[in-house]
Amino acid sequence: MKKSESWKKEMTLNAKKIYLNGIVQGVGFRPFVFKLAEELDIKGWVNNSSKGVTIHAEGESLDVFFQRLLSDAPPLAKILSIRSEEARAESYESFKITQSEAQQEADVLISPDVATCQDCLQDMAEENNRRFEYPFTNCTNCGPRYTIIRDVPYDRAQTTMSTFPMCEACGEEYQNPRDRRFHAQPVACKNCGPKVKLLDSSGQQLSGIGIEQLLQGGILAVKGLGGFHLVCDARNEQAIERLRKRKERGAKPFALMARSIEKARKEVKIENKQEELLLSPAAPIVILERVQNFSSSLPENIAPGIHTLGVMLPYTPLHHLLFKGPYDFLIVTSANLSGRPLIYRNEEALTALQGIADYFLVHDREIYHPCDDSVVQVIGEEPVFLRRARGYVPLPIVLTSSRFKKPLLGVGGDLKNAFCLAHNQRAFLSQYLGDLEGFETMERFQQELESFQRVVNITPSVIAHDKHPNYYSTRFAQEEDYPKLPVQHHHAHLVSVLGEWNISEPTLGIICDGTGFGSDHCIWGFEVLYGNAASCERLGHLEYLPLPGGDAGVKHPLRIAYAYLKTLLAEEDWLKTLPLWKSFSQNERQILDRQLEKKIQVFQTSSAGRLFDAVSGLMGICTEVTYEGQAAIELESEAARFFKQSLSESTDGRAEVISEYPFELRTEEGEYILGVAPLFKSMVLDLTQGISRGKIAYRFHLTMARAIAELAKKFQKEGFLALSGGVFQNKLLTELVLQNLETTNLKVIRSRTLPPGDGGLAFGQVLIANEVL
Amino acid sequence: MERILMAHGSGGRLSHELITSLFQKYLGNSFLNQMNDATILPGQEQLAITTDSFVVSPLFFRGGNIGRLAVCGTVNDLAVSGAAPMFLSLALILEEGLPIAELEQIIQSIAETAKEANIAIVCGDTKVVERGSADKLFINTTGIGYVSRTLVNPQQIQPGDVILVTGTIGDHEIAILSEREGLEFETPVTSDCAPLNGLIDCFFQTGVKCMRDPTRGGVATTLNELAQQGGVCMLLDEEALPILPGVKGACDMLGLDPLYLANEGKALVIVKPEAAETILHKMHSHPLGQGAAQIGVVMEGKPGLVLLKTPLGGKRILGMLEGEHLPRIC
Ligand SMILES: [Fe+3]
Ligand SMILES: [Mg+2]
Ligand SMILES: [Zn+2]
Ligand SMILES: [Zn+2]
Numbered sequence A: 001m002k003k004s005e006s007w008k009k010e011m012t013l014n015a016k017k018i019y020l021n022g023i024v025q026g027v028g029f030r031p032f033v034f035k036l037a038e039e040l041d042i043k044g045w046v047n048n049s050s051k052g053v054t055i056h057a058e059g060e061s062l063d064v065f066f067q068r069l070l071s072d073a074p075p076l077a078k079i080l081s082i083r084s085e086e087a088r089a090e091s092y093e094s095f096k097i098t099q100s101e102a103q104q105e106a107d108v109l110i111s112p113d114v115a116t117c118q119d120c121l122q123d124m125a126e127e128n129n130r131r132f133e134y135p136f137t138n139c140t141n142c143g144p145r146y147t148i149i150r151d152v153p154y155d156r157a158q159t160t161m162s163t164f165p166m167c168e169a170c171g172e173e174y175q176n177p178r179d180r181r182f183h184a185q186p187v188a189c190k191n192c193g194p195k196v197k198l199l200d201s202s203g204q205q206l207s208g209i210g211i212e213q214l215l216q217g218g219i220l221a222v223k224g225l226g227g228f229h230l231v232c233d234a235r236n237e238q239a240i241e242r243l244r245k246r247k248e249r250g251a252k253p254f255a256l257m258a259r260s261i262e263k264a265r266k267e268v269k270i271e272n273k274q275e276e277l278l279l280s281p282a283a284p285i286v287i288l289e290r291v292q293n294f295s296s297s298l299p300e301n302i303a304p305g306i307h308t309l310g311v312m313l314p315y316t317p318l319h320h321l322l323f324k325g326p327y328d329f330l331i332v333t334s335a336n337l338s339g340r341p342l343i344y345r346n347e348e349a350l351t352a353l354q355g356i357a358d359y360f361l362v363h364d365r366e367i368y369h370p371c372d373d374s375v376v377q378v379i380g381e382e383p384v385f386l387r388r389a390r391g392y393v394p395l396p397i398v399l400t401s402s403r404f405k406k407p408l409l410g411v412g413g414d415l416k417n418a419f420c421l422a423h424n425q426r427a428f429l430s431q432y433l434g435d436l437e438g439f440e441t442m443e444r445f446q447q448e449l450e451s452f453q454r455v456v457n458i459t460p461s462v463i464a465h466d467k468h469p470n471y472y473s474t475r476f477a478q479e480e481d482y483p484k485l486p487v488q489h490h491h492a493h494l495v496s497v498l499g500e501w502n503i504s505e506p507t508l509g510i511i512c513d514g515t516g517f518g519s520d521h522c523i524w525g526f527e528v529l530y531g532n533a534a535s536c537e538r539l540g541h542l543e544y545l546p547l548p549g550g551d552a553g554v555k556h557p558l559r560i561a562y563a564y565l566k567t568l569l570a571e572e573d574w575l576k577t578l579p580l581w582k583s584f585s586q587n588e589r590q591i592l593d594r595q596l597e598k599k600i601q602v603f604q605t606s607s608a609g610r611l612f613d614a615v616s617g618l619m620g621i622c623t624e625v626t627y628e629g630q631a632a633i634e635l636e637s638e639a640a641r642f643f644k645q646s647l648s649e650s651t652d653g654r655a656e657v658i659s660e661y662p663f664e665l666r667t668e669e670g671e672y673i674l675g676v677a678p679l680f681k682s683m684v685l686d687l688t689q690g691i692s693r694g695k696i697a698y699r700f701h702l703t704m705a706r707a708i709a710e711l712a713k714k715f716q717k718e719g720f721l722a723l724s725g726g727v728f729q730n731k732l733l734t735e736l737v738l739q740n741l742e743t744t745n746l747k748v749i750r751s752r753t754l755p756p757g758d759g760g761l762a763f764g765q766v767l768i769a770n771e772v773l
Numbered sequence B: 001m002e003r004i005l006m007a008h009g010s011g012g013r014l015s016h017e018l019i020t021s022l023f024q025k026y027l028g029n030s031f032l033n034q035m036n037d038a039t040i041l042p043g044q045e046q047l048a049i050t051t052d053s054f055v056v057s058p059l060f061f062r063g064g065n066i067g068r069l070a071v072c073g074t075v076n077d078l079a080v081s082g083a084a085p086m087f088l089s090l091a092l093i094l095e096e097g098l099p100i101a102e103l104e105q106i107i108q109s110i111a112e113t114a115k116e117a118n119i120a121i122v123c124g125d126t127k128v129v130e131r132g133s134a135d136k137l138f139i140n141t142t143g144i145g146y147v148s149r150t151l152v153n154p155q156q157i158q159p160g161d162v163i164l165v166t167g168t169i170g171d172h173e174i175a176i177l178s179e180r181e182g183l184e185f186e187t188p189v190t191s192d193c194a195p196l197n198g199l200i201d202c203f204f205q206t207g208v209k210c211m212r213d214p215t216r217g218g219v220a221t222t223l224n225e226l227a228q229q230g231g232v233c234m235l236l237d238e239e240a241l242p243i244l245p246g247v248k249g250a251c252d253m254l255g256l257d258p259l260y261l262a263n264e265g266k267a268l269v270i271v272k273p274e275a276a277e278t279i280l281h282k283m284h285s286h287p288l289g290q291g292a293a294q295i296g297v298v299m300e301g302k303p304g305l306v307l308l309k310t311p312l313g314g315k316r317i318l319g320m321l322e323g324e325h326l327p328r329i330c
Helices: A002-012 A029-040 A062-071 A118-125 A168-175 A211-215 A237-246 A261-265 A272-279 A317-322 A346-352 A439-456 A472-479 A489-500 A557-568 A579-583 A586-598 A608-618 A630-649 A677-688 A693-715 A731-741 A758-772 B013-027 B066-080 B100-117 B171-181 B197-203 B218-230 B245-254 B273-284
Strands: A015-023 A043-049 A052-058 A078-086 A095-097 A196-200 A220-223 A228-233 A255-258 A285-289 A308-312 A329-334 A359-363 A375-379 A382-387 A396-398 A404-410 A420-424 A426-429 A462-466 A484-487 A507-517 A523-531 A536-542 A545-548 A602-605 A664-668 A671-675 A718-724 A745-750 B039-041 B047-054 B083-095 B120-129 B137-147 B162-165 B208-212 B233-237 B268-271 B293-299 B306-309 B315-317
Touching (some): A015 A062, A029 A062, A029 A095, A237 A329, A261 A272, A272 A375, A375 A731, A382 A758, A420 A758, A426 A439, A426 A758, A462 A758, A484 A489, A545 A557, A557 A579, A557 A608, A630 A693, A664 A693, A671 A693, A718 A731, B066 B100, B066 B137, B100 B197, B162 B273, B208 B218, B218 B306
Parallel strands (some): A043 A095, A220 A359, A285 A375, A536 A671, A718 A745, B233 B306
Antiparallel strands (some): A015 A052, A015 A078, A196 A359, A220 A228, A375 A382, A396 A426, A420 A426, A664 A671, B162 B268, B208 B268
């Protein structure tokens, strides 16, 4: 009641001050206000400051004006708060955009980078346009943002465009509130803006942008928005093989850039959600299922052993120009050396990529925040982040029901590191940075930590870090002077999801993860937790199984499989019947036996990831891991392919009914333990009876999904169930879990804007630290 | 509440914390604070003194036994401190029930090793404790030597200096481990346990700045200590590390890192760059220096930081030995 009364009161006033906050700079917000004011005959002014946008409005239709500020705001604007107060009418004669005020405390959000818009593409296509084929065309609706910003407020002088004085024509566009480029900070043209240069490996300048070279099978290092890519013709198997070898990349899949969504459809299945993502301003890499296609132009070595492809669309003018070449797909993979961070400076590219790239397509617009491509997969109708970076950072997660009492830093985990800065209502996650074991990645972490503080205007006073004593992130935190708080890995995973959903009540969660340091000093990874940021209790877990050799063992799924079988089953059940063991030498087996018996470097783990690895190894699907998660990813692929095939082979469009394997839920010391001996026994039996690997892999997924659902139902029949941890990047598993719970009253909540894996960990850490303070 | 953990004796980070928070705190003086393998004592003739206790299990292993170890350990601490080892004390703690024959074998070995190291055993002590109060046999040795050459302390290590090691790394710990746990690797590894004073006499010359024997905690932990004390940064080259195939194989199988494994007959030697080649050459001419190699350099950078360049070209921080190598991969 009260609200509508004050609303009415405001409406009768003929002058108002309006304060807006959120992403309101660099997105065409002031020209929008200007045009709206002109249309509604509002007088006054609008300005930008480090506090946000302020409007002084006088006129008849102030109410409409206010409403339409919200409803008609430009597509890239994100209004987080709007507040208005009465003001004295000053009888302005026009509506003006006034100079930005410099103020002490910045409170304006920076936009992520935005894929080239249709209008700019149009400009680039018109032969008589000033920006015909200009590779740095942008406007207030598109172009670089976060990656070029040194400091706030967002002003050309504070970006890496500061070294390019605008020409007269660009200056006019920039000054004209009716122009699409009004106050577009990176505005530029052929005359005044950045330029590209094609070099060969000796530094000799060549003409063109490398299309010829791509066609001849060359590998191009291309400077993009957030860093360098290595690019080659996706039809050229030899070029891809060369790239794989030179990059020492093992079997890790390469991402593709497709000319258009129509062309992409020839190779991958694209449904609505996926199309939406591909075409979104963030333009991420979307993981899509390959279509069974005998006329496919894409060789198998793009993504060996996997049923999916990572596809993105061109998102900078330069990408669009590269597609002037007669190919529909390019390999576009981050240019970093194994274990090192993304390369983003010309000089570094020219030296570090010698011997990898044949040609270098560089430009002179500096990248300030290196930023990898984001990777998303639609799982259960919702996008799930595998990697969150370009196009999404630095968007905040906004708390609606609580706040961060102090400025906080969560340093995240060690692998797929992203840190988090949080204060008041907002938490900002950094872009994906990589594995901190690499010293150069650790340096990148420190560099970004420093510059990110400026972008989001948070200087932390407390640090939260993982409990793992040997994490590089932990050691970094320990060397800092601030008070610090160790946070249990899976507790952080749980709370990260709760935070995204603004849930503060204790909630049931099942975390299926790789490995994390547990409160009992064992290595956790499949945990039933109940709690919130304030506290957390472990209700159950996968039974402890031995992981021989720790991280070294993770590279050898066969060893994990062997250790699990040896622990779970009697040898006569499996040893002789599995031909797989022939790949172990007698001596290797002997040592493994001793190692397990004497517990030398053997870790007890409830890891879900290692269970998937073991099953992958058991079936000989993946016996040597060359990239993180490979064994589990190939296992999922095997299962997904089987399922798809069984669907297509059945006459009525329904697959044969395939059942789960048995498993065991027992209680030990008040905790539920998921026992997998019956599961392994059945899988071994199937294997020895010649059942296909695909079917076994599929049944294994069914079983895990059922086990997760059953475990949840042991504790509650209704309410929220949080699913988190890297294993929920497994589409098949997650969708099977959702199916299992469809008819129950349990509402599954999952990560929405952050990765469920360690990329989202830091957010959970700051939420927990905030409670403990 | 807090109790001594096994890791407090591992020579890693916890050992260090124990030393600084307890021993140095209460016992610290200008001698102890040298924090070197042996302490240099003042006087007309400068003396170096060091002491060590030996609690290895099993008592006998491929390449040596606890007796040989007890002589070598103390001799080497003196030798890397720039002293000529002269006198050795020998204190034994015996567990009731230890076979005399085993003891005799160990004493014989002590005699042989002392001769090899050219050191005289000049005093001793024996205690016997009840069954269960000790594990078969513990030995303590204290060694005294004349300081025969000036070694520069770690503070003088400079960017540009070169890091040498006198031979393959990790042999001792893998030999002990396979003996103790009954691991039969395809290529059995022999402990490198040996007195180093002869080798050091052979290669020592001007340009040698600092020497350390990388025993517990291995090469990585020892270099961390040196980098900290010297306020310098170090960069090792993984491909240059001399590692026996048997040690490499064992490490791959067990998930161990050879850089953190104990050695009992190796020295890390930090030298001026211009002297490196000659010194390396001299090392190679001695039977105990056959596997000597340049493994890294001292660099400008964050003081105390030790980095390892991997074969793929990236770098990784080598910290001190932590309790155990807990899995990190998520
Ligand atoms: Fe995790
Ligand atoms: Mg000593
Ligand atoms: Zn545009
Ligand atoms: Zn211009």
